[in-house]
Amino acid sequence: MRLSLNTIFLALALAHLLVAPANANVWGQVPKRPLLKRATVGFHRSALRHSAGLARDLRVAFRALGRNHSTRASLAGRDNNDSKPFCVSNPSGIQQHPNTTTNSHSTSPGSPTGTKHGSPSSTSTSAPSASGTSQSNFNLVQSYSGNTFFSGWDFFTGGDPTNGVVQFVDQSTAQSNNLISINDAGNAIMRVDTTPQVSGNRASVRIQTHFSFTGGLVIMDSVHMPTGCGSWPAFWTNGPNWPNTGEIDIVEGVNDYTNNQATIHTNVGCQLPSSNVTALGISGAIVGGTNCAALQTGNEGCGVRASQTNSFGAAFNNNGGGVFSMLWDQSGVAVWFFSRGSIPSDITAGAPVPDHWGTPSAFWPATTCNPFQFFQNHGVIFDTTLCGDWAGSVWTATGIPGQEQSCAQRTGVATCEQFVRQNGAALAEAYWEVKNVQIYQTKS
Ligand SMILES: *[C@@H]1O[C@H](CO)[C@@H](O)[C@H](O)[C@H]1NC(C)=O
Numbered sequence: 253m254r255l256s257l258n259t260i261f262l263a264l265a266l267a268h269l270l271v272a273p274a275n276a277n278v279w280g281q282v283p284k285r286p287l288l289k290r291a292t293v294g295f296h297r298s299a300l301r302h303s304a305g306l307a308r309d310l311r312v313a314f315r316a317l318g319r320n321h322s323t324r325a326s327l328a329g330r331d332n333n334d335s336k337p338f339c340v341s342n343p344s345g346i347q348q349h350p351n352t353t354t355n356s357h358s359t360s361p362g363s364p365t366g367t368k369h370g371s372p373s374s375t376s377t378s379a380p381s382a383s384g385t386s387q388s389n390f391n392l393v394q395s396y397s398g399n400t401f402f403s404g405w406d407f408f409t410g411g412d413p414t415n416g417v418v419q420f421v422d423q424s425t426a427q428s429n430n431l432i433s434i435n436d437a438g439n440a441i442m443r444v445d446t447t448p449q450v451s452g453n454r455a456s457v458r459i460q461t462h463f464s465f466t467g468g469l470v471i472m473d474s475v476h477m478p479t480g481c482g483s484w485p486a487f488w489t490n491g492p493n494w495p496n497t498g499e500i501d502i503v504e505g506v507n508d509y510t511n512n513q514a515t516i517h518t519n520v521g522c523q524l525p526s527s528n529v530t531a532l533g534i535s536g537a538i539v540g541g542t543n544c545a546a547l548q549t550g551n552e553g554c555g556v557r558a559s560q561t562n563s564f565g566a567a568f569n570n571n572g573g574g575v576f577s578m579l580w581d582q583s584g585v586a587v588w589f590f591s592r593g594s595i596p597s598d599i600t601a602g603a604p605v606p607d608h609w610g611t612p613s614a615f616w617p618a619t620t621c622n623p624f625q626f627f628q629n630h631g632v633i634f635d636t637t638l639c640g641d642w643a644g645s646v647w648t649a650t651g652i653p654g655q656e657q658s659c660a661q662r663t664g665v666a667t668c669e670q671f672v673r674q675n676g677a678a679l680a681e682a683y684w685e686v687k688n689v690q691i692y693q694t695k696s
């Protein structure tokens with residue numbers, strides 16, 4: 253039964269791809285979960301890092317159709333070997349922040365699905381505060397802003413494991429090529445090379461904090477993020493031993509998308525307890541499966557698309573940006589987005605109280621994914637790549653929020669790579685402008 257339903261759905265998706273590439277909205281519909289699992293069968297080498305958006309999954313399904321699905325096991329086996337995990341450990345060695353993890357974070361598997369965040373009846377998600385003098389249970393332990401923003405980050409210079417047409421450059425190269433700077437507003441800029449035409453890769457920047465942590469709160473305020481056909485920015489956290497130590501994508505999307513996607517990628521054993529967003533207590537929409545194990549699902553991960561249409565891309569930028577927040581505590585991992593006009597005052601005041609923030613966009617509860625087992629020693633990362641496994645593969649896709657018309661239609665160029673190489677000026681919006689990144693730890 254499942255198989256035939258899948259087949260029908262795949263066939264519909266394919267028919268849409270082949271017959272009506274310009275419009276309609278097959279993409280926008282919530283997929284049947286088994287389809288997505290199946291869709292990842294052929295998705296072996298690419299995108300070890302990034303979760304699949306619906307459209308990409310369908311593209312993958314499209315490619316996978318030519319394959320014999322009984323090869324799934326062998327493909328999965330190869331995954332473990334000949335794909336380079338994107339999230340390679342910091343070559344200089346990440347050190348765990350000494351006192352961030354306790355052993356008392358065990359979860360209670362029998363307890364109901366977490367709906368803590370945003371639930372008025374929820375109990376405290378954090379250790380009780382020592383006194384009533386401050387409502388915030390968090391201490392700021394790292395802050396990156398202003399002229400010293402770029403102190404405390406490693407500049408990754410390896411090849412892009414997601415196969416983008418970028419070359420990540422070191423700090424001095426980035427500076428001398430004006431790819432990084434601090435602007436007059438005191439905000440950090442990270443750009444891609446906009447030389448009119450290049451024959452190979454464009455220079456870009458990927459940075460990761462020296463500081464690492466297990467559990468805590470990350471708050472990032474930006475006024476602009478990379479957008480436009482070909483772009484694929486991400487703000488995320490990652491451990492040293494992927495996927496064993498997990499990956500949390502806080503901000504991510506491609507091309508002209510307008511809704512942020514937050515995703516976790518983990519070792520085997522972590523899942524979402526439900527795909528029912530009401531039961532999960534989130535405002536976003538599940539875009540993939542509920543098994544978050546990277547190597548069991550072609551690295552689909554557990555992705556959640558934010559409901560706000562100004563949470564990503566041009567709409568985000570036109571609204572003056574906003575704040576993304578990721579809380580990793582014993583209740584699970586949660587992500588919130590606040591547009592510029594609705595940033596909670598406790599965040600602005602530097603005394604965050606997540607219990608006051610309402611329903612998160614995304615939440616992966618501890619009940620089915622122990623956040624201190626599946627995530628460890630994360631550093632914070634910004635990167636911008638171009639094309640590659642996600643932005644490139646949905647180049648001709650339509651019907652994703654913000655990309656109702658495909659980039660192929662919009663640009664008149666058949667492939668992402670061709671467009672990006674020959675139209676540097678079109679990448680002028682592919683930059684981050686970040687006010688600050690703050691990392692908090694719970695008060696002990
Ligand atoms: C797939 O492979 C299996 C095992 O080799 C075989 O029995 C089956 O007929 C194949 N299916 C297709 C569609 O080729």
Ligand SMILES: *[C@@H]1O[C@H](CO)[C@@H](O)[C@H](O)[C@H]1NC(C)=O
Nearest residue numbers: 326328329330331332333334
């Ligand atoms: C993966 O690599 C390990 C060691 O490098 C090897 O023992 C194993 O057979 C490989 N697995 C596959 C499926 O190639």
Ligand SMILES: *[C@@H]1O[C@H](CO)[C@@H](O)[C@H](O)[C@H]1NC(C)=O
Nearest residue numbers: 349350351352353354693696
């Ligand atoms: C870390 O924890 C240990 C033992 O719990 C304690 O002795 C030490 O002072 C703590 N260090 C910091 C920086 O809090």
Ligand SMILES: *[C@@H]1O[C@H](CO)[C@@H](O)[C@H](O)[C@H]1NC(C)=O
Nearest residue numbers: 526527528529530531532533
């Ligand atoms: C989703 O969960 C809510 C709350 O638990 C429940 O009331 C609702 O019936 C569920 N919806 C579906 C389709 O199962």
